[in-house]
Amino acid sequence: xxxxxxxxxxxxxxxxxxxxxxxxxxxxxxxxxxxxxxxxxxxxxxxxxxxxxxxxxxxxxxxxxxxxxxxxxxxxxxxxxxxxxxxxxxxxxxxxxxxxxxxxxxxxxxxxxxxxxxxxxxxxxxxxxxxxxxxxxxxxxxxxxxxxxxxxxxxxxxxxxxxxxxxxxxxxxxxxxxxxxxxxxxxxxxxxxxxxxxxxxxxxxxxxxxxxxxxxxxxxxxxxxxxxxxxxxxxxxxxxxxxxxxxxxxxxxxxxx
Amino acid sequence: xxxxxxxxxxxxxxxxxxxxxxxxxxxxxxxxxxxxxxxxxxxxxxxxxxxxxxxxxxxxxxxxxxxxxxxxxxxxxxxxxxxxxxxxxxxxxxxxxxxxxxxxxxxxxxxxxxxxxxxxxxxxxxxxxxxxxxxxxxxxxxxxxxxxxxxxxxxxxxxxxxxxxxxxxxxxxxxxxxxxxxxxxxxxxxxxxxxxxxxxxxxxxxxxxxxxxxxxxxxxxxxxxxxxxxxxxxxxxxxxxxxxxxxxxxxxxxxxxxxxx
Ligand SMILES: Nc1ncnc2c1ncn2[C@@H]1O[C@H](COP(=O)(O)OP(=O)(O)OP(=O)(O)O)[C@@H](O)[C@H]1O
Ligand SMILES: [Mg+2]
Numbered sequence: 001x002x003x004x005x006x007x008x009x010x011x012x013x014x015x016x017x018x019x020x021x022x023x024x025x026x027x028x029x030x031x032x033x034x035x036x037x038x039x040x041x042x043x044x045x046x047x048x049x050x051x052x053x054x055x056x057x058x059x060x061x062x063x064x065x066x067x068x069x070x071x072x073x074x075x076x077x078x079x080x081x082x083x084x085x086x087x088x089x090x091x092x093x094x095x096x097x098x099x100x101x102x103x104x105x106x107x108x109x110x111x112x113x114x115x116x117x118x119x120x121x122x123x124x125x126x127x128x129x130x131x132x133x134x135x136x137x138x139x140x141x142x143x144x145x146x147x148x149x150x151x152x153x154x155x156x157x158x159x160x161x162x163x164x165x166x167x168x169x170x171x172x173x174x175x176x177x178x179x180x181x182x183x184x185x186x187x188x189x190x191x192x193x194x195x196x197x198x199x200x201x202x203x204x205x206x207x208x209x210x211x212x213x214x215x216x217x218x219x220x221x222x223x224x225x226x227x228x229x230x231x232x233x234x235x236x237x238x239x240x241x242x243x244x245x246x247x248x249x250x251x252x253x254x255x256x257x
Numbered sequence: 258x259x260x261x262x263x264x265x266x267x268x269x270x271x272x273x274x275x276x277x278x279x280x281x282x283x284x285x286x287x288x289x290x291x292x293x294x295x296x297x298x299x300x301x302x303x304x305x306x307x308x309x310x311x312x313x314x315x316x317x318x319x320x321x322x323x324x325x326x327x328x329x330x331x332x333x334x335x336x337x338x339x340x341x342x343x344x345x346x347x348x349x350x351x352x353x354x355x356x357x358x359x360x361x362x363x364x365x366x367x368x369x370x371x372x373x374x375x376x377x378x379x380x381x382x383x384x385x386x387x388x389x390x391x392x393x394x395x396x397x398x399x400x401x402x403x404x405x406x407x408x409x410x411x412x413x414x415x416x417x418x419x420x421x422x423x424x425x426x427x428x429x430x431x432x433x434x435x436x437x438x439x440x441x442x443x444x445x446x447x448x449x450x451x452x453x454x455x456x457x458x459x460x461x462x463x464x465x466x467x468x469x470x471x472x473x474x475x476x477x478x479x480x481x482x483x484x485x486x487x488x489x490x491x492x493x494x495x496x497x498x499x500x501x502x503x504x505x506x507x508x509x510x511x512x513x514x515x516x517x518x
Binding site: 087089163 | 295305357378381382387389390391392394395396416
């Protein structure tokens with residue numbers, strides 16, 4: 001493994017209005033490993049991924065991919081860097097005006113990596129990987145159940161075999177067995193295809209299955225980082241409270257107000 | 258004193274934010290237009306927009322035109338009979354329709370139908386992260402979503418207005434012949450004698466500008482909507498209101514340009 005991290009964040013800060021969402025995030029993800037990010041609802045996990053993707057511009061800090069600062073790159077290079085990242089959005093974000101198969105093949109066609117026929121074959125292949133029959137390809141996204149939509153979104157994210165993969169809650173809304181299947185698929189992308197992944201999850205079993213390392217974000221800061229196996233016995237009171245789902249502890253849920 | 262200062266400050270803030278909004282819309286328009294000219298081109302998206310704006314708006318525009326022509330003939334017969342110049346009815350109808358009412362009423366109907374739908378569709382895509390998803394899939398949303406719609410608006414509206422012109426004149430003709438006792442042949446002859454190419458062309462240019470304004474407002478408000486279903490609803494309203502007002506204002510400006518020398 002080389003020394004440069006695949007993804008390297010330093011002091012990434014973002015505020016919306018007077019609300020500080022990211023407060024100086026430092027994070028390194030080594031090549032061909034997966035990082036699991038956990039943290040409470042609204043702690044800024046999705047915003048963090050969107051910052052790395054360039055969809056949200058951070059107020060300060062640096063974001064490097066392969067040692068290159070994406071925030072200060074020329075436009076063309078940034079687009080190229082972005083094309084190497086596949087993203088599974090938290091709510092799926094499937095294009096509802098086109099069919100499932102067209103959704104999955106979208107990136108391949110946009111990057112001109114395949115002809116229409118080839119893209120269709122690849123789409124069916126990836127749909128099969130996420131446990132969906134080829135006939136699903138002809139349906140509209142709105143005709144699918146929530147869990148099926150999530151799997152199609154996953155298929156779309158991995159269809160072009162991107163170098164870097166982001167998963168925003170890949171198994172939320174799936175039944176436990178399908179969740180395990182999807183976890184397996186994500187691990188395979190990292191172990192066999194050599195992708196680098198960041199996955200956000202609230203499911204601790206899934207976090208330990210997919211993650212090499214794990215980080216916890218709280219109030220816009222990384223409060224803990226360590227091996228994913230140690231999530232349940234990290235020795236960090238915040239992580240312990242979170243992973244065991246205890247009501248009492250250092251994290252006070254701001255329910256009132 | 259303080260209240261006066263406050264009032265001035267509020268006025269200044271209002272003016273500033275109006276300038277800022279105008280700047281943002283202009284930038285959006287320029288970017289959208291520039292993507293019409295640069296590849297890749299999305300033929301399917303353009304076809305879909307043409308269908309939506311042009312073909313599916315035909316019934317409502319056609320009905321509007323027919324009834325407008327009929328009412329014009331009827332109103333002018335009661336008005337003009339006071340001056341005993343009823344023979345001017347055919348030319349009044351055809352000039353009003355081609356120069357003004359075809360493009361303006363057609364534009365307003367399409368603004369309600371298409372501008373609203375467009376803002377709702379793009380707004381929903383925005384709030385469900387679909388626009389972000391496009392970007393991550395190496396597709397420029399301005400090129401994929403906005404440019405085809407702008408182009409379709411610019412092309413489809415004049416085509417609709419040609420239909421509206423013909424049907425509007427037909428509406429006037431029906432009333433003129435069936436109710437006001439015109440000889441059909443004389444009615445048509447009067448119509449064509451009064452009509453010059455520039456009447457029709459100025460109307461079509463107006464239509465093109467209105468088509469651009471409608472799709473621009475639909476795309477702009479949809480693209481910048483935020484905050485779930487409520488935000489999309491607000492974007493839809495804003496798209497219809499701004500495009501309707503702009504159509505009427507630009508109609509005046511274009512009329513000045515075309516007809517006052
Ligand atoms: N575009 C935006 N404009 C304003 N505020 C935003 C925007 N996007 C996110 N936020 C705010 O940033 C905070 C973090 O949001 P984010 O979506 O990253 O949470 P999250 O950690 O992904 O939570 P969850 O686990 O519920 O998905 C929230 O308080 C949200 O209100
Ligand atoms: Mg989230």
